[in-house]
Amino acid sequence: MQYTTENVLLHPSANPQDPDLILAVTPESAGWDFISFQARHLGAGKEWSFTSGENELAIVLLTGAISVRSTRGSWQGLERKDVWTSAATALYLPRGTDFTIATVRDSEFAVTWVPTNENHEPWLIQPQDVSISVRGGDNVSRQINDLLPPGSPVHRLVLVEVYTPSGNWSSYPPHKHDVHIEDEAGHLVEADLEEVYFYKIDKAEGYAYQRVYTDENSPLQQAGYPIDALVKAQNNCAVLIPEGYHPVVSAPGYTTYYLNVLAGSAQSLANQDDPHYSWVKDTYQSVDPRLPLY
Numbered sequence: 001m002q003y004t005t006e007n008v009l010l011h012p013s014a015n016p017q018d019p020d021l022i023l024a025v026t027p028e029s030a031g032w033d034f035i036s037f038q039a040r041h042l043g044a045g046k047e048w049s050f051t052s053g054e055n056e057l058a059i060v061l062l063t064g065a066i067s068v069r070s071t072r073g074s075w076q077g078l079e080r081k082d083v084w085t086s087a088a089t090a091l092y093l094p095r096g097t098d099f100t101i102a103t104v105r106d107s108e109f110a111v112t113w114v115p116t117n118e119n120h121e122p123w124l125i126q127p128q129d130v131s132i133s134v135r136g137g138d139n140v141s142r143q144i145n146d147l148l149p150p151g152s153p154v155h156r157l158v159l160v161e162v163y164t165p166s167g168n169w170s171s172y173p174p175h176k177h178d179v180h181i182e183d184e185a186g187h188l189v190e191a192d193l194e195e196v197y198f199y200k201i202d203k204a205e206g207y208a209y210q211r212v213y214t215d216e217n218s219p220l221q222q223a224g225y226p227i228d229a230l231v232k233a234q235n236n237c238a239v240l241i242p243e244g245y246h247p248v249v250s251a252p253g254y255t256t257y258y259l260n261v262l263a264g265s266a267q268s269l270a271n272q273d274d275p276h277y278s279w280v281k282d283t284y285q286s287v288d289p290r291l292p293l294y
Helices: 276-285
Strands: 021-025 036-042 047-053 055-070 072-079 090-093 098-115 123-125 131-136 142-148 156-163 178-181 188-199 210-215 227-232 240-241 248-250 256-264
Touching: 036 047, 036 188, 090 142, 123 131, 123 248, 156 178, 156 240, 178 210, 178 240, 210 240
Parallel strands: none
Antiparallel strands: 021 036, 036 098, 047 098, 055 072, 055 090, 055 098, 090 123, 131 142, 142 156, 156 256, 178 188, 188 240, 188 256, 210 227, 210 248
16 A cells, blocks of 8 residues: 555544544555554533454543443443543453443543454553653653553553653654564564554644654565655544654644554564664753653
């Protein structure tokens, strides 16, 4: 598949057949093997039902108050004011789970799923249990919320929230995870992962820029389909990372949030920097005092 600016960046769009849908990604539309993703809005007192089928699935609450009842259990009182004041509440559900989300007030949530042949237990991830850290330094400082990190009791899914303050960079130095590489001892050097970036900006007119580009080691580039796209990501946009490096910069005056969904050859974040820019990590003098945000 040839990836261009037009199909790397997805904008929210109205769907008369599914008016609560903000944005959707399928393996067919993305040209990859694993990740399906939806962002949804649900008004107060409404319900949405779905089934995980032959997939493991996660619900990430973006804002609002919901309950979830399912064939594997029920969870009440799941709340989040917004993405700017706390880490997410998230719920992992195994394959073969039918469920219904009911809202107490207007809510937004993301739901993502990937195929699996493994069985795992449901898992409620609450804000107080989420590991929060600050990564990088200087104007490459950003906040990381590890919702579903490597080592979690799941098969493929990895979920991370990232906050990039005004004028700062994240996913920098540029890194990639598009080839599965193990060293002689069997340790994972790089995983082959698909990735979705789903964006929120703290003010409606704000934006971030993201570049997605491949190098000579990319399987896509070797097949004659290189990527070099620079996209303007706004509120409720998604950027697809099938392969390649993918740095982000937040416009001055605006804080950028994105939810990362990753899945592929391992439940891992193993990656390699673009060697042209990795030296920057040795120059950091301090950490941005604006972080963490909460």
